Amino acid sequence: MPSLKTSPITDKPVRFLLNTHWHFDHTGGNENFGKAGVVIIAHNHVRERLKTDQFLKVFDRKIPASPAAALPIITFGDTVTFHLNGQTIHAFHVEQAHTDGDSVIHFREANVIHAGDVYFNGIYPFIDTEHGGSLDGMIEATERILAIADRDTKIIPGHGPLSNRAELVTYRRMLLDVRSRTRTAIQTGITLTDFIASKPTADYDKTWGKGFLPPQKFLTIVYQDLAARSTP
Secondary structure (H helix, E strand, O other): OOOOOOEOOEOOOOOEEEOOOOOHHHHOOHHHHHHOOOEEEEEHHHHHHHHOOEEEHHHOEEEOOOOHHHOOOEEEOOEEEEEEOOEEEEEEEEOOOOOOOEEEEEEOOOOEEEEEEEEEOOOOOOOOHHHOOOHHHHHHHHHHHHHHOOOOOEEEEEEOOOEOHHHHHHHHHHHHHHHHHHHHHHHOOOOHHHHHHOOOOHHHHHHHOOOOOOHHHHHHHHHHHHHHHHOO
């Protein structure tokens, strides 16, 4: 097993680790890296989430507070920029997207963007509304990424294969359609049960519905999110 301070792609020590958000599948290595002296950086909300016990109702899963070594020691509110190895690495916060503490990371000279869990390539995304996420924020985040991406940009999703701008446009189109259909159902008084039974995303399910979040669970999250935000 390689040292925590090195990587198979470099023989140089790992000096910095930037968390895109707080979820355990993206921060599970923090403790080992922290104990190895790696500087962990994240949005302010990531440290606050990691410091205390959390619960994901949709998965019926308790997430205990992280040990001190796993906590980011540098946090930021809006943006942070690294000037490292000839690269300008710009991380910026996208509000109320997948969670309340998501960061998108833009490697400018390399023309690479790490989208974190704002982007699930090829599967319906999990939107953690319990911890500040929203469908509107997910869509806005994709638009911010598209604004800085070109046809040659490599886009790293939080889940799914390496992607590009054209595929992100397709993902955004799906999110927009789901939002429109769900809003229409809510406005016309259709209940969540009847909405799901109507299979409103049947045309998308074959492509997007084979991930860890089945269509009915995805639609439940979206419906409840939009219904809560439409309440006066």
